[in-house]
Amino acid sequence: MSVAPRTDGVLVDRYDRVARDLRVSLTDKCNLRCTYCMPAEGLPWLAGPELLTDEEIVRLVRVAVERLGVTEVRFTGGEPLIRPGLLGIVTAVAALDPRPRISLTTNGIGLDRLAPALRTAGLDRVNVSLDTLDPARFTQLTRRPRLDAVLAGLAGAAAAGLDPVKINSVLMRGVNEDEAPALLRFALDHGYQLRIIEQMPLDAQHGWDRSTMVTAEEILASLRTQFDLGPDPTERGAAPAETWLVDGGPARVGVIASVTRPFCGDCDRTRLTADGQIRACLFATEESDLRAALRGGATDDEVAQRWRTAMWGKRAGHGIDDPTFLQPTRPMSAIGG
Numbered sequence: 265m266s267v268a269p270r271t272d273g274v275l276v277d278r279y280d281r282v283a284r285d286l287r288v289s290l291t292d293k294c295n296l297r298c299t300y301c302m303p304a305e306g307l308p309w310l311a312g313p314e315l316l317t318d319e320e321i322v323r324l325v326r327v328a329v330e331r332l333g334v335t336e337v338r339f340t341g342g343e344p345l346i347r348p349g350l351l352g353i354v355t356a357v358a359a360l361d362p363r364p365r366i367s368l369t370t371n372g373i374g375l376d377r378l379a380p381a382l383r384t385a386g387l388d389r390v391n392v393s394l395d396t397l398d399p400a401r402f403t404q405l406t407r408r409p410r411l412d413a414v415l416a417g418l419a420g421a422a423a424a425g426l427d428p429v430k431i432n433s434v435l436m437r438g439v440n441e442d443e444a445p446a447l448l449r450f451a452l453d454h455g456y457q458l459r460i461i462e463q464m465p466l467d468a469q470h471g472w473d474r475s476t477m478v479t480a481e482e483i484l485a486s487l488r489t490q491f492d493l494g495p496d497p498t499e500r501g502a503a504p505a506e507t508w509l510v511d512g513g514p515a516r517v518g519v520i521a522s523v524t525r526p527f528c529g530d531c532d533r534t535r536l537t538a539d540g541q542i543r544a545c546l547f548a549t550e551e552s553d554l555r556a557a558l559r560g561g562a563t564d565d566e567v568a569q570r571w572r573t574a575m576w577g578k579r580a581g582h583g584i585d586d587p588t589f590l591q592p593t594r595p596m597s598a599i600g601g
């Protein structure tokens with residue numbers, strides 16, 4: 265264990281984890297209302313001046329890449345495709361030296377139209393969230409009748425050459441818990457990679473209940489009713505998904521068991537919210553204000569040092585199973601999933 269924050273180089277914490285993967289939330293707003301994420305009426309959105317400008321985002325990503333050793337940049341939200349400056353931001357980040365790998369987590373609405381330009385701008389890969397293939401269930405789950413738009417987005421991403429195209433699914437008891445095999449069949453048929461995520465206590469309505477959550481064990485048992493899942497010889501590293509070879513491979517399926525099999529010990533993520541706060545963890549209760557630093561005239565060196573100090577305080581684990589666990593006050597959509 266290290267004893268004090270470094271004053272140069274990478275983002276290391278007191279448990280010697282190094283953060284190389286930056287998640288940037290581009291907006292807290294969204295055009296869906298997934299029940300595990302947002303209430304039907306939406307949330308009190310951040311006001312315009314509270315949001316980082318495109319230039320501020322690019323400057324912070326540059327500091328992360330040039331001074332702090334970040335090698336992966338993922339844009340998320342809210343829904344990142346509704347940020348007007350997205351293409352310009354991706355273009356500027358792709359021009360950084362060393363060039364980071366650039367990815368996007370999106371609900372897929374509008375991706376059919378935007379994917380070619382995003383690819384040209386420098387986007388490497390994409391994760392599209394899709395929890396069900398049934399139109400009525402989709403509307404129940406997201407409170408919007410947009411399944412066709414998401415399916416078109418997936419197809420458009422693959423056609424534009426984004427590779428891999430991954431699907432993120434969350435299963436909810438009594439809604440879509442039986443759909444893991446159908447989602448995997450769909451992914452295999454289209455060349456997409458499926459990852460199923462355990463639901464986490466990050467919804468604004470605080471409706472999460474450990475006792476009704478669909479667990480990784482149940483997800484795997486459900487998949488095994490129709491597929492043979494074998495051990496995956498590739499090294500997992502800091503990836504949140506544990507992966508299995510499907511029917512002998514080469515296709516794989518991943519399960520992200522954030523709750524029942526936490527992977528905090530290997531976490532390499534640092535998060536920037538749309539209003540310029542650094543969070544060391546999705547479940548952090550503290551934030552470090554880089555927007556104030558930027559707008560107060562801080563130099564790149566000063567910003568980098570604030571970021572190092574923020575990551576130094578990262579806790580060992582999220583503590584969801586701890587009786588004293590407190591859900592973060594910001595919901596997932598405002599942190600950046």
Ligand code: SAM
Pocket residue numbers: 294300301340341342343344369370371391392393432433434461462463464465466467596597600601
């Ligand atoms: N709007 C984009 C999307 O849906 O992909 C990006 C933001 S969303 C917050 C990022 C990811 O978080 C999605 O895959 C979504 O399914 C997941 N997510 C949201 N709330 C969650 C929760 N309570 N537990 C687990 N995953 C959640």
Ligand code: SF4
Pocket residue numbers: 294295296297298301302341342343371393597
């Ligand atoms: Fe929007 Fe993504 Fe949250 Fe669904 S999970 S409401 S698409 S931010």
